[in-house]
Amino acid sequence: MFDQLSNSLQSAFRNFSGKGKLSETNISEGLREVRRALLEADVSISVAKGFIERVEASAIGEKVLEGVDPSQQIIKIVHDELVNLMGPIDTRFKESEGGGPTVVMMVGLQGCGKTTTAGKLAKWLVEKKKRKPLLVAADLQRPAAIEQLKVLGEQIGVPVYSEKPGTQKKGLTGLFKRASHATLVCQNGIKHAEATGRDVVILDTAGRLQIDDDLMAELADIKDRLKPENVFLICDAMTGQDAVNSAKGFNDQLDVSGIILTKLDGDTRGGAALSIKAVTGKAIKFIGTGEKLDRIEEFRPEGMADRILGMGDVVRLVEIAQENISQEDAERSADRLMSGRWNFDDFLKQLQMVKKMGPLKQIMGMIPGMSGLMGNVEFSGDELKPVEAIINSMNRKERRNPDLLSGRSGGSRKRRIAKGSGTDVRDVNALIKQFKAMKRMVSQFGSMGDLSALMTPGGIQKALPQLPGGKALMRQSRRGGPKPARPKKNKTKKDKKRRKRR
Amino acid sequence: MSGLLATLTLAAGLGDYAVPILIGLGVVVVVISLLVMRGKRQPKEPVFSDPFERLEHALGKTRGGILDGLRRAIGSQELSEQVIDSLDEILIQADIGPTTTQTLLDGLKESFRKGTLSNHADVLAFLRAQLIERLGGEVPKLAKADSGPTVILVCGVNGAGKTTSIAKLTRHLAEEGHRVLLCASDTFRAAAVEQLRTWAERLSVEIVLGQQNQDPAAVAHDAHEKAVAKNFDYLIIDTAGRLHTDKNLMGELEKIARVGKKHIAESPHEVLLVLDATTGQNGVRQAAAFSESIPVTGLFLAKIDGTARGGIVVVIREELGIPVKFVGLGEQPTDIAPFDATRFIDGLLGRLPTTAS
Numbered sequence: 001m002f003d004q005l006s007n008s009l010q011s012a013f014r015n016f017s018g019k020g021k022l023s024e025t026n027i028s029e030g031l032r033e034v035r036r037a038l039l040e041a042d043v044s045i046s047v048a049k050g051f052i053e054r055v056e057a058s059a060i061g062e063k064v065l066e067g068v069d070p071s072q073q074i075i076k077i078v079h080d081e082l083v084n085l086m087g088p089i090d091t092r093f094k095e096s097e098g099g100g101p102t103v104v105m106m107v108g109l110q111g112c113g114k115t116t117t118a119g120k121l122a123k124w125l126v127e128k129k130k131r132k133p134l135l136v137a138a139d140l141q142r143p144a145a146i147e148q149l150k151v152l153g154e155q156i157g158v159p160v161y162s163e164k165p166g167t168q169k170k171g172l173t174g175l176f177k178r179a180s181h182a183t184l185v186c187q188n189g190i191k192h193a194e195a196t197g198r199d200v201v202i203l204d205t206a207g208r209l210q211i212d213d214d215l216m217a218e219l220a221d222i223k224d225r226l227k228p229e230n231v232f233l234i235c236d237a238m239t240g241q242d243a244v245n246s247a248k249g250f251n252d253q254l255d256v257s258g259i260i261l262t263k264l265d266g267d268t269r270g271g272a273a274l275s276i277k278a279v280t281g282k283a284i285k286f287i288g289t290g291e292k293l294d295r296i297e298e299f300r301p302e303g304m305a306d307r308i309l310g311m312g313d314v315v316r317l318v319e320i321a322q323e324n325i326s327q328e329d330a331e332r333s334a335d336r337l338m339s340g341r342w343n344f345d346d347f348l349k350q351l352q353m354v355k356k357m358g359p360l361k362q363i364m365g366m367i368p369g370m371s372g373l374m375g376n377v378e379f380s381g382d383e384l385k386p387v388e389a390i391i392n393s394m395n396r397k398e399r400r401n402p403d404l405l406s407g408r409s410g411g412s413r414k415r416r417i418a419k420g421s422g423t424d425v426r427d428v429n430a431l432i433k434q435f436k437a438m439k440r441m442v443s444q445f446g447s448m449g450d451l452s453a454l455m456t457p458g459g460i461q462k463a464l465p466q467l468p469g470g471k472a473l474m475r476q477s478r479r480g481g482p483k484p485a486r487p488k489k490n491k492t493k494k495d496k497k498r499r500k501r502r
Numbered sequence: 503m504s505g506l507l508a509t510l511t512l513a514a515g516l517g518d519y520a521v522p523i524l525i526g527l528g529v530v531v532v533v534i535s536l537l538v539m540r541g542k543r544q545p546k547e548p549v550f551s552d553p554f555e556r557l558e559h560a561l562g563k564t565r566g567g568i569l570d571g572l573r574r575a576i577g578s579q580e581l582s583e584q585v586i587d588s589l590d591e592i593l594i595q596a597d598i599g600p601t602t603t604q605t606l607l608d609g610l611k612e613s614f615r616k617g618t619l620s621n622h623a624d625v626l627a628f629l630r631a632q633l634i635e636r637l638g639g640e641v642p643k644l645a646k647a648d649s650g651p652t653v654i655l656v657c658g659v660n661g662a663g664k665t666t667s668i669a670k671l672t673r674h675l676a677e678e679g680h681r682v683l684l685c686a687s688d689t690f691r692a693a694a695v696e697q698l699r700t701w702a703e704r705l706s707v708e709i710v711l712g713q714q715n716q717d718p719a720a721v722a723h724d725a726h727e728k729a730v731a732k733n734f735d736y737l738i739i740d741t742a743g744r745l746h747t748d749k750n751l752m753g754e755l756e757k758i759a760r761v762g763k764k765h766i767a768e769s770p771h772e773v774l775l776v777l778d779a780t781t782g783q784n785g786v787r788q789a790a791a792f793s794e795s796i797p798v799t800g801l802f803l804a805k806i807d808g809t810a811r812g813g814i815v816v817v818i819r820e821e822l823g824i825p826v827k828f829v830g831l832g833e834q835p836t837d838i839a840p841f842d843a844t845r846f847i848d849g850l851l852g853r854l855p856t857t858a859s
Binding site: 036039040041042045109110111112113116141142143144145147148149150151152155209210211236238239240241242243245246249263265266267268269271272291382 | 591594595596597599600601659660661662663666690691692693694696697699700701704714745746747749750778779780781782783784785787788805807808809810811814833
């Protein structure tokens with residue numbers, strides 16, 4: 001997700017390598033690259049400046065550690081500072097104290113993803129917190145916004161409170177000050193929640209510009225009258241330098257309680273995450289990582305900083321595994337693998353487990369060092385299909401006894417499988433090779449060291465050469481992406497030799 | 503055996519999930535190798551992996567600026583290279599990006615050294631002229647078919663403002679006396695069809711409606727048929743918001759663009775990419791990725807009434823040659839203007855945010 005920032009920073013850090021010691025010159029030289037990377041990532045320029053200054057100060061103050069690569073040292077300093085800037089972790093909800101429902105108000109610019117996020121948050125509350133949320137359609141501006149929330153509510157099984165636009169009676173509440181229609185809908189929504197026993201109310205307000213005084217006054221009015229425990233500002237992660245302006249505008253007028261960043265599943269460099277936190281001082285609570293309604297995650301600065309630096313996010317990977325794979329399944333497949341009886345049926349099951357964990361690209365990004373290795377490899381979301389197709393084209397015997405494929409009849413079997421799966425015999429061969437290698441890898445656990453070593457930065461690079469294909473992958477990542485012209489080098493050499501012999 | 507597993511998993515601190523994760527990793531390696539192999543077999547043009555690399559290439563001597571900010575920045579100081587360097591903050595704040603900004607400043611410094619820029623007014627005038635020229639150039643008008651309906655396909659990322667922009671465009675064209683047919687192909691997002699239908703009613707234009715989750719290409723197909731049969735002047739197709747990184751959805755977009763050719767050979771005559779003015783450097787990637795699927799003929803820059811200055815369009819124009827054709831200013835259907843570089847730049851220059859710290 002933060003691939004670009006990671007790549008830029010990594011290339012910036014390469015400048016530090018091989019220069020012996022941390023000096024003022026090489027620090028500021030390298031940090032100029034860091035600054036540029038941050039700006040290209042849309043980090044606000046004032047935030048980037050402050051960030052660089054802090055890093056510079058702590059780097060120069062730092063004693064050069066004997067025998068430590070200066071780039072590693074700077075990575076740590078930059079990493080810590082990133083965590084510093086985006087943290088601390090704070091995914092708490094403020095709960096209602098008076099016994100009534102807890103009220104959450106969603107605010108933000110047009111098109112930042114408020115309604116979808118409201119739906120995701122409701123689903124998250126139901127599934128993770130066993131709560132009973134009610135969605136309130138308070139966007140009376142955009143055509144069909146109410147309809148949209150109703151459909152979302154239906155999809156996730158959460159009730160939606162709405163009023164037909166134009167039917168609200170203007171009430172005289174407060175000191176002769178008329179409440180807006182949106183305020184009334186919110187008020188009625190909360191009453192409805194109390195009457196129907198819902199314990200969280202999510203108010204989906206209309207998108208607006210932070211400089212639109214009338215509409216901002218409406219939000220302030222809703223906030224004053226209803227005293228929501230939580231006001232969440234929704235921000236589009238693709239926002240550029242303006243992120244600080246809008247976040248600051250909303251926060252100044254509404255004193256928001258937290259931020260939710262959306263659309264982080266694209267290739268945005270996501271600098272907004274850094275700047276918004278810095279300029280509002282408010283915690284980033286959640287991040288949205290996809291159109292599907294379960295794509296919402298609690299924000300963790302460590303994980304985010306790790307990702308930014310290309311260090312993966314193992315904690316989140318384990319979390320996702322736990323959410324999607326049952327303990328039983330995990331144990332069973334582990335046993336099968338360790339017993340050496342592992343076959344293509346098991347492999348297929350594994351594939352399906354991995355698929356459940358989400359888009360491959362996202363999972364890859366969480367494995368330390370992977371995002372750097374991936375370089376320019378593109379993901380379409382269908383990567384697993386050919387693998388599945390190949391295995392599905394094997395017959396039952398072949399799946400249970402992979403040795404058949406390398407036996408006497410192996411060639412014709414593989415041709416049949418390739419034909420059946422619409423792939424190439426080379427694909428089938430590659431898969432079989434990988435399958436065997438994985439089997440071997442497991443038996444080599446001991447010699448490889450433990451798994452935690454694999455999950456640290458650099459671990460993957462050490463482990464990869466043990467996998468066939470891994471070496472090729474590392475070569476290609478060093479070249480910076482697949483280049484069609486070069487890879488057949490070995491073959492052509494052989495060809496030349498053959499020709500010479502002739 | 504279980505003892506070994508226990509030791510391993512304890513050591514790893516990953517619990518029972520250690521092995522599946524490791525296997526997942528293996529799977530991932532398999533997949534990458536397959537991908538790499540495929541890449542070898544079908545050499546593909548590299549996508550714009552780093553827009554800034556290309557930018558440096560494309561932008562020999564671009565200049566742009568934010569006059570008020572410039573005035574403030576260089577107001578009372580003697581013009582020097584250092585003063586010129588201090589302008590980077592202003593340019594970057596307009597989302598012009600660090601690389602482009604650097605190129606601009608380098609160009610300025612060169613002129614300064616040559617003596618063509620003697621005072622601050624020179625710097626400002628030079629930048630303004632440059633910016634207008636760069637953005638203006640020759641902006642082709644909205645396409646019009648020689649005969650039969652003109653098809654306009656509208657695309658963009660989620661939340662860019664496609665549907666509202668279509669309402670504005672529809673009104674603009676209807677105002678000019680054209681008969682417009684709308685096509686609600688966003689069958690994915692909840693109530694998106696409903697949203698466009700409401701606009702169609704308000705603007706009294708006809709619309710072809712898709713059903714929720716129906717194949718959007720099928721809806722577009724029907725709309726083409728109707729546009730031809732009833733001889734509409736314009737057919738405007740709304741599509742679901744999609745992130746440009748989603749290959750499947752980009753493929754779907756290609757299909758939508760393709761189906762109409764059966765009825766109208768040149769369809770779509772115009773592909774408008776709606777871009778949120780708050781978009782940062784990612785805008786270039788959006789424009790590039792969309793263009794790769796279907797040739798984007800113009801930008802519709804939405805939401806320029808905020809504090810964002812939309813400087814990314816300078817980069818996109820430079821980088822991809824895609825011109826801005828329309829700007830959207832608010833939520834009313836009347837809030838639309840055909841792009842005019844001079845007016846846009848002057849509006850942009852006079853509207854420096856005061857909220858920025």
